[in-house]
Amino acid sequence: MTTQPIVREFEADLTVVAAVEAATDVVALTLAAEDGAALPPWTPGAHIDLVLGEDLVRQYSLCGNPADTRQYRVGVLRAPDSRGGSKAVHAELREGATVRVRGPRNHFPMVASPRYLFIAGGIGITPMLPMIAEAEASGADWRLVYGGRSRASMAFVDELAAYGDKVTLLPQDEAGFPDLDGLLGEAAPDTLVYTCGPTGLLDAVEDRCAASWPAGSLHLERFSAKAPASDEEDSAFELVLQRSGLTLQVPADQSIYEVCKAAGVSVVGSCLEGVCGTCETEVIDGDVDHRDSILNDEEKESNEFMMICVSRCRGDQLTLDL
Template sequence: MATQPIVREFEADLTVVSAVEAATDVAVLTLAAEDGTALPPWTPGAHIDLVLGEDLVRQYSLCGSPGDPDRWRIGVLRTPDSRGGSKAVHAELGEGARVRVRGPRNHFPMVASPRYLFIAGGIGITPMLPMIAEAAASGADWRLVYGGRSRTSMAFLDELAAYGDRVSLLPQDEAGLPDLAALLGSPAAGTLVYACGPTGLLDAVEERCAVWPAGSLHLERFAAKAAPETAGGDTGFELVLQRSGLTLSVPADQSVFEVCKAAGVSVVGSCLEGVCGTCETEVIDGDVDHRDSILNDEEKESNEFMMICVSRCRSDRLTLDL
């Protein structure tokens, strides 16, 4: 199954109508159109881009209600190793500020299931909030395991309290790390696992779920997975842009995205690490070397789309719908 289509047509300046500190170093912003215009619809797992500067675009999960057409809510963690995004949000986007927004798009869609296990680490709770609301509304059997450094660092605890014992809170300074062996040691029939959080947590969840049925695990990463080393290094290939009528050369030391931009082709990118999905492009022909952290194994095998910021081509020629 391919990821949901990228919505490119909506881009607008929205106003921060509310900005609160929901936990230590976590700012929760509510955004709306100044004139009250309804915002595009979205589904659980979707995120938006905040354009915070000329070369500073960051993605944040929508964590409000898909049923509210007028407002979007996001949660942003201020990180000590920030490359500028979280610092800009915390320093500049107080109530009344305006910010350029693009999206939404969804590469972490919620698949219908009778049972779910949600695992969140830190700010990874944000995409889970609308997911558990939908699971509860659908009558599905579900459980959320939510870990963080400490209780004061964990946002949205008041909202989660309404779900009672379906939610397990695991502040590390009180309860230690989640027991993934107990949670995931035996595959549970008919259960989908959704996980979001730090790389270490997701790598461990992925390892534990290796014995689960295909399609059971759904991950959203904040940082790219380490790419396997290519024997002999990367090689160049010919790039055919079918709609543009161009044939270009992609050298070993440049990405498809970089080559397209240099040729004046209109392409949109953001993270340039294969995490956000902004540059997703339809593949017409060619054996793609998928290096992103978004597509699952089935989607990569289908070879229908690729993230042109990181993925390359194993064959001599790659043809894209650009």
């Protein structure tokens, strides 16, 4: 008898030790283990899942200090078009409440660089806070452009005040949209661009970086799935799991992730829409049809990894390191 390994992410019930209004419709939650035990370490750009109910799992960037191993902090915007996640956080996660936390994981890691340009839109400021603290500590030359609907809606402005004129605040009702052409029209030398925020902003930043910046300069994180680039029809293919020694059939109407689960192969997944990166899997052979919102073009072309919750295979057979 062979037994398949079971893989999962760290999970724990954490206590809300503080719930503070960080801006209009934004709550900053500080989470800790009830017994004060150390939490798993993380690096800037990391996020955790809050498990808010069955089928209600949402990702939030960690925005505290990674050196504080006893606490996590997240900032949550009450989204008007919320599918229930942020509404549940605002309604239920008061001080003293308990919430199931999974992770942390990081698909927006901060790469060392002498210069950074951070562009944040709205609640997209959260992953930037620890990045900025690190950039500042290392003596890097950095700048943050932070846009929001109005000054009152922009969270953590008080914490950013300490950085002086390295931070440009752009409340839309006072200052309009960020001048992306001015910021990104020409590639700056030795500079990495980090951006997080609403889809419109990210698409605009992506377009400008693609036009004039060296490959690999742009790092972005999306909150929701990118509009699908391919309208290819889903087709069936054969899936070879090399380590498990299994060959499975993936029908047109099922994902690789679903087929693995059904076959009893332990795989990890969280958002199941190509956003969180939990199900990233190493590709051994086959032509991957990437449909996630995490990998950049270079990474997609390398054909080394794929998100098995949404991505598929263009040919007849795909071999994965599972």
